[in-house]
Amino acid sequence: MTTSRRITLATRPTEQVALTDFGSDEVELPALQKGEILVDVEYLSIDPTIRGWMAYDTYLPKIGIGEVIRSAGAGRVVESRNKAFPVGSRVFGMPGWQTRAVMSGGVPIPEGVSYEQALSVFGVTGLTAYVGLKDIGKPQPGETVVVSGAAGGVGSIAGQIAKIMGARVVGVAGSPEKCAWVVDELGFDDCIDYRAEDVAAGLRRTCPEGVDVYFDNVGGETLNAVLGQIKDHARIILCGAISQYNTGAPAPGPANLINAIPRRALLKGFIILDHMDRAGEAAAEMGRWLAEGKLQSRTHVLEGLDSAPLALQELFTGANVGKSLVRV
Amino acid sequence: MTTSRRITLATRPTEQVALTDFGSDEVELPALQKGEILVDVEYLSIDPTIRGWMAYDTYLPKIGIGEVIRSAGAGRVVESRNKAFPVGSRVFGMPGWQTRAVMSGGVPIPEGVSYEQALSVFGVTGLTAYVGLKDIGKPQPGETVVVSGAAGGVGSIAGQIAKIMGARVVGVAGSPEKCAWVVDELGFDDCIDYRAEDVAAGLRRTCPEGVDVYFDNVGGETLNAVLGQIKDHARIILCGAISQYNTGAPAPGPANLINAIPRRALLKGFIILDHMDRAGEAAAEMGRWLAEGKLQSRTHVLEGLDSAPLALQELFTGANVGKSLVRV
Numbered sequence: 001m002t003t004s005r006r007i008t009l010a011t012r013p014t015e016q017v018a019l020t021d022f023g024s025d026e027v028e029l030p031a032l033q034k035g036e037i038l039v040d041v042e043y044l045s046i047d048p049t050i051r052g053w054m055a056y057d058t059y060l061p062k063i064g065i066g067e068v069i070r071s072a073g074a075g076r077v078v079e080s081r082n083k084a085f086p087v088g089s090r091v092f093g094m095p096g097w098q099t100r101a102v103m104s105g106g107v108p109i110p111e112g113v114s115y116e117q118a119l120s121v122f123g124v125t126g127l128t129a130y131v132g133l134k135d136i137g138k139p140q141p142g143e144t145v146v147v148s149g150a151a152g153g154v155g156s157i158a159g160q161i162a163k164i165m166g167a168r169v170v171g172v173a174g175s176p177e178k179c180a181w182v183v184d185e186l187g188f189d190d191c192i193d194y195r196a197e198d199v200a201a202g203l204r205r206t207c208p209e210g211v212d213v214y215f216d217n218v219g220g221e222t223l224n225a226v227l228g229q230i231k232d233h234a235r236i237i238l239c240g241a242i243s244q245y246n247t248g249a250p251a252p253g254p255a256n257l258i259n260a261i262p263r264r265a266l267l268k269g270f271i272i273l274d275h276m277d278r279a280g281e282a283a284a285e286m287g288r289w290l291a292e293g294k295l296q297s298r299t300h301v302l303e304g305l306d307s308a309p310l311a312l313q314e315l316f317t318g319a320n321v322g323k324s325l326v327r328v
Numbered sequence: 329m330t331t332s333r334r335i336t337l338a339t340r341p342t343e344q345v346a347l348t349d350f351g352s353d354e355v356e357l358p359a360l361q362k363g364e365i366l367v368d369v370e371y372l373s374i375d376p377t378i379r380g381w382m383a384y385d386t387y388l389p390k391i392g393i394g395e396v397i398r399s400a401g402a403g404r405v406v407e408s409r410n411k412a413f414p415v416g417s418r419v420f421g422m423p424g425w426q427t428r429a430v431m432s433g434g435v436p437i438p439e440g441v442s443y444e445q446a447l448s449v450f451g452v453t454g455l456t457a458y459v460g461l462k463d464i465g466k467p468q469p470g471e472t473v474v475v476s477g478a479a480g481g482v483g484s485i486a487g488q489i490a491k492i493m494g495a496r497v498v499g500v501a502g503s504p505e506k507c508a509w510v511v512d513e514l515g516f517d518d519c520i521d522y523r524a525e526d527v528a529a530g531l532r533r534t535c536p537e538g539v540d541v542y543f544d545n546v547g548g549e550t551l552n553a554v555l556g557q558i559k560d561h562a563r564i565i566l567c568g569a570i571s572q573y574n575t576g577a578p579a580p581g582p583a584n585l586i587n588a589i590p591r592r593a594l595l596k597g598f599i600i601l602d603h604m605d606r607a608g609e610a611a612a613e614m615g616r617w618l619a620e621g622k623l624q625s626r627t628h629v630l631e632g633l634d635s636a637p638l639a640l641q642e643l644f645t646g647a648n649v650g651k652s653l654v655r656v
Contacts, residue, residue, distance in 0.1 A: 052590075058590040059590040059591075059592075219585075219586055223585075224581065238585075238588050238589050239589070240589065241586045241589065244586055251583060252580035252581060252583055253552065253580060253581030253582040253583040253584065253585045253586075254581040254582075254585060255579060255580055255581040256581065257547075257551075257566075257581045257582060257585065257595075258547055258569045258572055258581075260566050260595065260596075260597035261566050261567070261568065261569065261597040261598070261599070262380075262386040262387040262597070262599060263387075263597060264596075264597050264598055264599055264602065265596070265597050266594065266595070266596045266597075267585075267588065267594070267595040267596075268588075268592075268593070268594045268595075269588035269589040269590070269591060269592050269593050269594075270589070270592055271589070271590060271592055274592065
């Protein structure tokens with residue numbers, strides 16, 4: 001008999017995620033059906049979207065009370081009724097916050113790729129940055145790209161890809177250390193510390209000619225400030241709105257959205273689950289950039305399944321630098 | 329010696345346009361340079377964008393104090409140093425609010441097209457509706473299209489084009505008479521009277537499955553209400569924001585913009601001056617629809633140059649049904 005220890009949803013958060021929003025239990029797993037695999041979960045991907053799934057229906061139905069927290073993650077196949085995933089192979093998928101998971105499949109992790117890489121640059125995090133820039137932002141050489149959440153999982157990769165595409169890149173992040181990291185280590189051209197400087201003023205300082213492309217991970221006032229300083233034909237990648245996920249009542253929207261008319265701007269929301277068919281292309285291109293030293297991937301790893309609620313909370317307090325993971 | 333009587337900008341409006349924002353004078357016109365034409369202005373096109381030009385730099389520089397009010401219009405060539413525009417021919421262009429204008433050219437008005445048609449369905453008004461739907465909205469047969477400012481110049485044509493493209497069309501307008509006109513005469517499927525019914529409630533009533541395409545002429549709370557009820561992959565045509573042009577301070581933006589992420593929505597602003605190369609295609613297609621009785625064009629005509637300020641003011645109080653014009 002196989003059991004799994006799980007972190008479950010106890011109460012729906014209305015504002016900041018609290019550790020008391022979570023429960024835990026141990027359950028027996030059912031026998032595998034044809035096509036299924038049993039996975040020993042080794043890493044979890046801690047993503048802001050989990051906060052949305054806990055609270056309300058979004059692009060996926062909300063998590064039920066008492067159900068395991070839905071989450072991307074990776075691990076090793078320990079039992080298999082699916083020839084594509086033999087025992088001993090490693091897979092990436094949606095196991096949830098638990099020690100073992102019955103999955104109907106996943107994405108094989110190739111030899112030479114670590115779990116940490118599989119869940120960051122080669123996972124949905126890297127794919128999100130890649131698709132957002134390639135399909136929506138389309139920065140041209142010499143254009144100015146602004147990336148918020150610049151020191152986070154998606155933002156840190158997005159800014160580097162924009163640099164590789166030939167753009168001038170300005171980050172927005174929440175501490176001097178984060179700004180120093182994205183400029184000194186990742187090669188961003190400049191960075192605005194939004195806790196130390198008004199973002200609109202920071203944009204005037206760092207982007208005096210305006211913004212061509214904005215990779216938005218935070219929404220709220222930062223989105224509004226950028227919309228006030230866009231150039232003609234600007235492209236706004238609506239990827240996330242982490243500043244808004246913990247507010248009980250909806251905050252005012254961006255008054256400067258009206259500026260999208262005279263500036264002929266495009267804004268486009270996207271959900272990475274629609275673009276999983278691009279994973280192969282993205283992995284090939286980003287793998288080459290990694291090998292050439294053009295792209296760096298940094299992870300922020302907490303230890304143990306029980307640290308997952310804290311890791312999620314940290315996304316909203318800004319404690320992480322790089323992609324947040326939990327080693328189960 | 330040729331003179332022109334002009335309506336000029338006296339003071340910049342900060343809120344509702346006042347008749348005292350305008351002055352008038354009579355000026356001598358200079359002798360024609362090579363390539364120029366002298367036009368007896370017969371009709372003016374009264375457009376919401378003029379309110380923006382009076383107040384601040386937008387996609388064009390603001391009008392100077394004491395300068396003629398910038399405006400589209402049409403008239404007859406009475407003197408010509410340009411072979412493309414012989415004396416007696418009719419042209420459409422940007423003469424401004426005056427009785428005579430020296431122009432460097434314009435668009436010839438074909439035989440059989442009236443001034444009123446040239447300035448509505450065949451002018452920038454019709455082209456705006458056409459390009460917004462064809463290039464951004466792209467409604468598919470059976471999809472639900474919402475059009476605000478539905479009884480206005482652009483909106484009334486946009487809704488009819490969406491019907492021709494096979495969509496279900498719901499208007500938003502400001503009186504029972506306007507709603508009756510767009511439903512009974514223009515063939516819209518339904519209409520929300522925003523002065524009588526909360527728009528969000530009206531959308532739940534008329535679009536229970538949500539909105540695929542929104543042609544936005546008004547911005548503000550109507551835009552917010554639609555963003556709260558969009559379907560996956562919705563397209564929002566950011567054409568105008570007439571509800572916001574007369575506010576001294578910027579109103580809050582649409583809080584529901586955040587919904588563009590899970591719904592994978594596109595929002596796109598555009599300025600019709602970028603798309604004048606489409607005028608021939610649009611005129612051919614809309615001319616055929618007119619001839620086939622599929623498209624109706626209605627104008628709201630005020631008499632005399634001096635009525636132009638009132639005509640502009642009426643756009644914001646909602647007095648017009650159809651495209652607003654002044655017969656000079």
